[in-house]
Amino acid sequence: MKLNATTDDILSADNHLIQSFCDLDALKQNTARTVINRAEGAFVYDSDGNELIDGIAGLWCVNVGHGRQELIDAVTQQLGQLDYYSTFYNFTHPSAAHLAQKIADLAPASLNHVYFANSGSAANDSAIRILHHYNERRGKPDKKRVLSRHGAYHGSTYLAMAMTTPAFSQTWSSASDLVHHLRSPHHWREGGGMTEAEFLDALMEDLEQSIAHLGADNIAAFIAEPIMGAGGVIVAPKGYHVRSAEICRANDIKYISDEVVTAFGRLGHFFASQEMFGVEPDIITSAKGLTSGYQPLSATIISDEIYEVISAPGEKFLHGFTYSGHPAASAVALANIEVMEREKLPEQVRTTGKQFESTLRDLGELDIVGEVRGSHFMMGIELVKDKATKVSFDDDVEIGGKVAEAAQKRGLIARPLGNSLILSPTLVMQPDLIEKTGDILRESITAVA
Numbered sequence: 500m501k502l503n504a505t506t507d508d509i510l511s512a513d514n515h516l517i518q519s520f521c522d523l524d525a526l527k528q529n530t531a532r533t534v535i536n537r538a539e540g541a542f543v544y545d546s547d548g549n550e551l552i553d554g555i556a557g558l559w560c561v562n563v564g565h566g567r568q569e570l571i572d573a574v575t576q577q578l579g580q581l582d583y584y585s586t587f588y589n590f591t592h593p594s595a596a597h598l599a600q601k602i603a604d605l606a607p608a609s610l611n612h613v614y615f616a617n618s619g620s621a622a623n624d625s626a627i628r629i630l631h632h633y634n635e636r637r638g639k640p641d642k643k644r645v646l647s648r649h650g651a652y653h654g655s656t657y658l659a660m661a662m663t664t665p666a667f668s669q670t671w672s673s674a675s676d677l678v679h680h681l682r683s684p685h686h687w688r689e690g691g692g693m694t695e696a697e698f699l700d701a702l703m704e705d706l707e708q709s710i711a712h713l714g715a716d717n718i719a720a721f722i723a724e725p726i727m728g729a730g731g732v733i734v735a736p737k738g739y740h741v742r743s744a745e746i747c748r749a750n751d752i753k754y755i756s757d758e759v760v761t762a763f764g765r766l767g768h769f770f771a772s773q774e775m776f777g778v779e780p781d782i783i784t785s786a787k788g789l790t791s792g793y794q795p796l797s798a799t800i801i802s803d804e805i806y807e808v809i810s811a812p813g814e815k816f817l818h819g820f821t822y823s824g825h826p827a828a829s830a831v832a833l834a835n836i837e838v839m840e841r842e843k844l845p846e847q848v849r850t851t852g853k854q855f856e857s858t859l860r861d862l863g864e865l866d867i868v869g870e871v872r873g874s875h876f877m878m879g880i881e882l883v884k885d886k887a888t889k890v891s892f893d894d895d896v897e898i899g900g901k902v903a904e905a906a907q908k909r910g911l912i913a914r915p916l917g918n919s920l921i922l923s924p925t926l927v928m929q930p931d932l933i934e935k936t937g938d939i940l941r942e943s944i945t946a947v948a
């Protein structure tokens with residue numbers, strides 16, 4: 500292991516690494532790359548020893564904070580006992596089984612069956628494959644299409660990418676024809692002068708018209724994040740999810756809640772779809788906070804009703820990933836949930852997350868801040884050239900990147916996303932650090948404006 504290599508050594512080795520969602524040419528020219536070397540609690544440390552507040556929890560992941568010995572021990576103990584076995588055919592192992600049971604206990608009442616994969620993308624792909632299988636078994640082979648939304652992010656495999664907003668994909672996906680994108684539910688940008696209630700009606704009309712146009716008999720699912728994440732942290736108008744779910748139910752369309760980001764405490768609950776938005780989905784997909792990122796793992800949690808159909812005598816379920824329910828990942832997820840329950844982390848977030856939200860909302864008074872949006876520890880800040888007209892900065896100004904750079908110089912990692920910044924820190928942030936994060940953002944935005 501090369502844990503103590505010099506920055507130059509690491510950057511030289513890094514020339515062989517292809518990063519994600521990045522400007523490969525700029526990286527090739529060796530422009531500013533940050534080597535994250537070490538992490539502890541709410542902080543990470545770069546290879547020059549700078550301490551940085553982890554304002555994005557890695558990538559919406561490290562909910563219980565970095566460096567938890569309990570989680571590290573869970574991995575090593577598990578590997579010592581059983582390093583790997585698959586969950587294919589009739590094989591299982593204790594960690595995967597107990598984790599499935601634990602997730603079923605935490606999830607809404609009718610969601611009692613869990614399919615494990617290794618990423619949020621694979622969890623969403625699995626949800627659709629399960630529903631296709633379910634509909635075939637019900638004698639409805641044409642019921643395959645998926646309703647998603649402009650602004651959504653559901654992953655980077657070809658099927659998940661097809662469900663993601665077209666703005667994120669450069670390549671044609673063979674699954675694109677399966678997916679229809681509904682209007683973005685972003686009132687501030689897309690509301691066109693309507694009140695929020697009028698906008699909600701317009702969104703529901705779009706949903707109903709799309710179903711009528713495509714034919715309910717051809718649609719398997721509607722997929723939605725409770726709050727859109729990578730699309731800019733978009734909170735839909737109040738009542739949106741409940742009304743969407745009602746329309747789906749009336750049309751025999753399954754409602755998939757993509758809780759890859761929103762579950763496991765980020766919004767103050769283990770699962771936000773029901774507890775915060777009042778919807779009992781047919782399927783919930785989750786990842787990230789499930790293990791706090793200590794190991795890659797995702798869960799596709801399905802209802803009893805779907806499970807009964809796919810497990811009835813007949814055709815086999817032909818789907819599987821080598822690492823589904825990997826022992827080390829399952830063990831660390833169990834330890835992670837144990838920490839969250841013991842420390843009452845979701846409950847704590849209902850206080851500290853609200854403080855974080857209100858600290859960031861105060862930045863709305865700055866001249867170039869157009870909208871501060873989100874909830875608890877899931878926040879977005881959109882920067883605008885003209886606040887009154889909401890006119891955006893030109894793309895080549897790269898305003899989000901500039902503010903993020905200014906913040907990093909001041910000791911905070913924030914994620915730029917076009918003209919917006921995303922803040923999704925570890926859930927262990929306490930009031931002093933929340934205040935400091937707000938101060939750094941204020942200084943950074945003011946310095947760049």
Ligand code: PLP
Nearest residue numbers: 618619620652653654728759760
């Ligand atoms: N769904 C949502 C809401 C996400 O935010 C992401 C990733 O950020 C994914 C799915 C895809 O997860 P992964 O990158 O683990 O494939």
